[in-house]
Amino acid sequence: MQSVLSILKAIENGNITPKAAVAQSLDAIAAKDAAVGAFVALPDREATLAAADRATGPLAGIAVGVKDIIDTHDLPTGMGSPIYAGNRPPADAALVAMLRDRGATVAGKTVATEFAFLRPAATLNPRDPAHTPGGSSSGSAAGVAAGMVPVAIGTQTGGSVIRPAAYCGVAGYKPSFRLVPMVGVKTFSWSLDTAGFFAASAADVAAFVTRLTGRPLDVEPVDPSTLRIGLYRTSVWDQADGDARAALSLAAEGAASAGASILEIDEPEILAAAREAHSTIQNFEAGIALGFEYAHHRDRMSEILRTTLEQGRAIAPEAYDAARSVARRARHETGELFQHVDLILTPAVTGAAPHGLSSTGSPVFNKLWTLTGNPCVNVPGAANKAGMPVGIQLVARFGRDRLALSAASWLESLLVAGTAPER
Amino acid sequence: MQSVLSILKAIENGNITPKAAVAQSLDAIAAKDAAVGAFVALPDREATLAAADRATGPLAGIAVGVKDIIDTHDLPTGMGSPIYAGNRPPADAALVAMLRDRGATVAGKTVATEFAFLRPAATLNPRDPAHTPGGSSSGSAAGVAAGMVPVAIGTQTGGSVIRPAAYCGVAGYKPSFRLVPMVGVKTFSWSLDTAGFFAASAADVAAFVTRLTGRPLDVEPVDPSTLRIGLYRTSVWDQADGDARAALSLAAEGAASAGASILEIDEPEILAAAREAHSTIQNFEAGIALGFEYAHHRDRMSEILRTTLEQGRAIAPEAYDAARSVARRARHETGELFQHVDLILTPAVTGAAPHGLSSTGSPVFNKLWTLTGNPCVNVPGAANKAGMPVGIQLVARFGRDRLALSAASWLESLLVAGTAPER
Numbered sequence: 001m002q003s004v005l006s007i008l009k010a011i012e013n014g015n016i017t018p019k020a021a022v023a024q025s026l027d028a029i030a031a032k033d034a035a036v037g038a039f040v041a042l043p044d045r046e047a048t049l050a051a052a053d054r055a056t057g058p059l060a061g062i063a064v065g066v067k068d069i070i071d072t073h074d075l076p077t078g079m080g081s082p083i084y085a086g087n088r089p090p091a092d093a094a095l096v097a098m099l100r101d102r103g104a105t106v107a108g109k110t111v112a113t114e115f116a117f118l119r120p121a122a123t124l125n126p127r128d129p130a131h132t133p134g135g136s137s138s139g140s141a142a143g144v145a146a147g148m149v150p151v152a153i154g155t156q157t158g159g160s161v162i163r164p165a166a167y168c169g170v171a172g173y174k175p176s177f178r179l180v181p182m183v184g185v186k187t188f189s190w191s192l193d194t195a196g197f198f199a200a201s202a203a204d205v206a207a208f209v210t211r212l213t214g215r216p217l218d219v220e221p222v223d224p225s226t227l228r229i230g231l232y233r234t235s236v237w238d239q240a241d242g243d244a245r246a247a248l249s250l251a252a253e254g255a256a257s258a259g260a261s262i263l264e265i266d267e268p269e270i271l272a273a274a275r276e277a278h279s280t281i282q283n284f285e286a287g288i289a290l291g292f293e294y295a296h297h298r299d300r301m302s303e304i305l306r307t308t309l310e311q312g313r314a315i316a317p318e319a320y321d322a323a324r325s326v327a328r329r330a331r332h333e334t335g336e337l338f339q340h341v342d343l344i345l346t347p348a349v350t351g352a353a354p355h356g357l358s359s360t361g362s363p364v365f366n367k368l369w370t371l372t373g374n375p376c377v378n379v380p381g382a383a384n385k386a387g388m389p390v391g392i393q394l395v396a397r398f399g400r401d402r403l404a405l406s407a408a409s410w411l412e413s414l415l416v417a418g419t420a421p422e423r
Numbered sequence: 424m425q426s427v428l429s430i431l432k433a434i435e436n437g438n439i440t441p442k443a444a445v446a447q448s449l450d451a452i453a454a455k456d457a458a459v460g461a462f463v464a465l466p467d468r469e470a471t472l473a474a475a476d477r478a479t480g481p482l483a484g485i486a487v488g489v490k491d492i493i494d495t496h497d498l499p500t501g502m503g504s505p506i507y508a509g510n511r512p513p514a515d516a517a518l519v520a521m522l523r524d525r526g527a528t529v530a531g532k533t534v535a536t537e538f539a540f541l542r543p544a545a546t547l548n549p550r551d552p553a554h555t556p557g558g559s560s561s562g563s564a565a566g567v568a569a570g571m572v573p574v575a576i577g578t579q580t581g582g583s584v585i586r587p588a589a590y591c592g593v594a595g596y597k598p599s600f601r602l603v604p605m606v607g608v609k610t611f612s613w614s615l616d617t618a619g620f621f622a623a624s625a626a627d628v629a630a631f632v633t634r635l636t637g638r639p640l641d642v643e644p645v646d647p648s649t650l651r652i653g654l655y656r657t658s659v660w661d662q663a664d665g666d667a668r669a670a671l672s673l674a675a676e677g678a679a680s681a682g683a684s685i686l687e688i689d690e691p692e693i694l695a696a697a698r699e700a701h702s703t704i705q706n707f708e709a710g711i712a713l714g715f716e717y718a719h720h721r722d723r724m725s726e727i728l729r730t731t732l733e734q735g736r737a738i739a740p741e742a743y744d745a746a747r748s749v750a751r752r753a754r755h756e757t758g759e760l761f762q763h764v765d766l767i768l769t770p771a772v773t774g775a776a777p778h779g780l781s782s783t784g785s786p787v788f789n790k791l792w793t794l795t796g797n798p799c800v801n802v803p804g805a806a807n808k809a810g811m812p813v814g815i816q817l818v819a820r821f822g823r824d825r826l827a828l829s830a831a832s833w834l835e836s837l838l839v840a841g842t843a844p845e846r
């Protein structure tokens with residue numbers, strides 16, 4: 001995979017120019033994407049390299065894949081839907097404007113499922129093309145996993161960053177709610193939609209986000225002996241298969257061996273209830289957010305989307321308000337949990353990437369944390385017997401993004417080095 | 424002025440068809456707007472009437488002015504800026520899709536100041552064309568005040584709903600934060616931007632919003648003897664002129680005479696601090712939200728906007744986070760205030776509409792409540808010696824929108840009937 005940190009270091013040392021670094025990414029896309037299908041639109045190569053040659057800023061030389069529900073003024077933004085085929089927004093999304101302001105290059109638009117919901121797209125998992133890369137940020141995860149770009153941007157409403165990162169074996173980072181702007185990103189559910197980032201490792205994603213936002217998010221060393229990690233199997237543990245359970249145990253035992261305290265946490269009732277409230281909030285808001293598309297173009301929607309919007313439109317405001325009340329109490333309860341632990345260690349996925357492209361997999365282990373707004377990182381490094389990645393997830397207190405990334409980097413190093421016990 | 428309730432009643436009684444009701448509004452626009460300048464784009468008359476003839480739903484027959492920063496798929500959305508001249512969005516904003524779903528008619532796009540910020544637009548105050556109608560929802564307030572439409576939609580980031588409503592002598596309602604969707608509305612500050620509504624009276628605006636949202640927000644009778652009203656002069660009381668002070672006293676004395684309890688509230692320190700934090704949050708977020716426009720089109724921005732964006736871009740994330748922390752504490756403190764009172768009565772504006780069009784007036788009495796997210800209503804009915812309207816503002820606990828509207832309707836009736844003591 002391409003590494004943000006390696007590229008930045010090579011540029012800093014004068015071993016490569018920003019233009020040449022971007023050219024490497026564009027070359028990799030040209031060579032590999034036919035077999036993966038991560039990109040849906042690419043910019044003109046010469047114009048892009050000329051712009052990269054002029055770029056200044058802390059992200060000069062970094063080529064970024066941008067999920068195709070995020071507006072770009074110079075590339076079509078198709079939303080994964082025939083309704084928006086060829087759509088050309090008048091402006092860049094705020095995140096894209098930030099990227100460019102810092103010198104980064106948009107290397108292309110990455111495949112999104114239809115309005116970032118559940119209908120699978122055609123992207124293949126670079127680890128094994130017989131498997132889904134997950135969704136809805138399918139192309140962003142696959143583009144990084146295949147070594148085509150060092151970074152890609154996605155979004156998560158249920159589990160659309162953490163899940164594809166877990167299936168593709170890359171680091172995925174969902175920031176604290178509204179740490180990064182959503183202006184110019186197609187809305188599915190305004191209370192839930194959260195932009196996130198994919199890179200080869202937690203340290204890479206942290207380096208990128210530090211330079212993007214100006215916030216000190218670079219990973220720093222953690223002292224395992226001071227870490228209190230809550231092992232949080234959730235009340236839907238029965239949906240985790242053997243691979244997911246083994247990966248979680250591997251991580252927990254590795255962390256314990258390294259000196260961290262592991263505390264078992266039973267899921268509080270209100271957090272189990274919040275997992276259900278997520279659907280009510282998501283569907284009610286989607287019914288409103290996609291009201292124009294439903295009124296004018298429902299014949300060009302997938303069955304699963306149309307049905308979900310109809311369910312959402314049938315939810316009474318009182319039921320929505322009740323779900324929001326559950327969400328508020330869940331956020332408070334999550335804050336209480338973090339009185340006792342520094343981090344929560346929990347499955348990222350129910351197992352390795354499902355076979356075939358008929359489903360993008362289950363977000364059941366993600367949607368609670370999208371609702372609470374806590375920062376989450378998919379930690380890569382574990383795999384099943386077939387060699388397919390199985391992610392595990394670290395969750396930190398709201399606003400403690402740097403700790404989430406730093407601890408993820410530490411845990412990743414244990415998993416990658418194989419210092420964690422064998423299963 | 425046109426009245427939502429009167430139109431709906433006439434339709435219900437068979438005295439007018441929805442099509443004829445819409446035709447009355449379109450006729451009024453054709454007759455009056457040359458002298459006011461409330462509208463910036465109008466739909467084709469015949470097609471609009473044909474659609475109104477087919478319309479079904481609880482808002483059939485209601486013509487609505489839509490602020491020109493709110494996307495419409497069939498009318499240009501110019502954002503009050505030459506950068507977006509002729510811009511044609513691919514979809515309706517969620518609010519517009521809701522309007523149409525309920526049978527309402529978009530009667531035209533109303534004049535907005537540049538990106539809903541401070542540069543004055545050319546709209547005149549229908550009460551006296553020598554005065555500003557206020558901003559940034561200039562055309563929405565003026566369109567209702569001039570009797571061209573029964574309802575108009577605006578947005579408020581500082582005081583852009585309550586202030587123009589107060590200057591034009593109409594009811595203005597800023598709902599609880601996120602009660603109505605912002606999808607498809609140009610973002611200035613995502614933590615602050617709030618859509619709101621203008622109508623002839625509080626009862627009219629409540630009737631409209633009830634039918635729009637499906638929430639029970641219709642005004643109901645209030646028993647003054649049970650009402651505890653906090654008289655909240657704020658720590659910026661020195662900015663209220665004689666007219667504003669007189670209007671507030673008139674309302675407070677009227678309410679007291681009718682049997683309500685009036686409690687004087689000194690502004691808590693954290694709420695005074697929150698008024699300052701508002702600017703930090705607004706400008707930081709605007710610097711990001713308008714990042715593309717700043718990068719590509721800053722030469723086509725007003726000086727005041729460009730300078731504000733530059734100030735915003737210079738704010739460190741830490742200062743922004745500190746301001747958000749103040750905002751959180753202010754929301755908590757506001758909740759505490761509402762343990763002791765049912766409503767807060769406070770100035771809507773510093774006085775009557777300023778003379779001339781060089782300023783849209785001051786939002787100093789509004790921006791705190793935009794930040795806290797509480798529902799606010801401008802209560803019309805008071806005027807200065809020159810006959811210019813002077814609004815007063817009722818604020819309710821978060822989520823108690825129906826109480827805010829009901830009490831506003833009651834207070835409005837006292838002011839209009841002149842049962843309140845003379846000043």
